[in-house]
Amino acid sequence: MNVRTSKQGTATISIGFDINGVEQLRYIITKIRAVESILDIERIGKDHE
DSSP states (O other), rough: OOOETTTSEEEEEEOOOOSSHHHHHHHHHHHHHHHHTOOOOOOOOOOOO
16 A cells, blocks of 8 residues: 655555456445545556556
């Protein structure tokens, strides 16, 4: 996990997950988007470091 904060008070959190397929990924993304304070979520492939 990696966390950065901006001068405007916005935090950017990078988290890695090991998942067992696309359905599990969709489930995780849905749960994260349901958090009221989440502004955006994006998927970056495992080759991105």
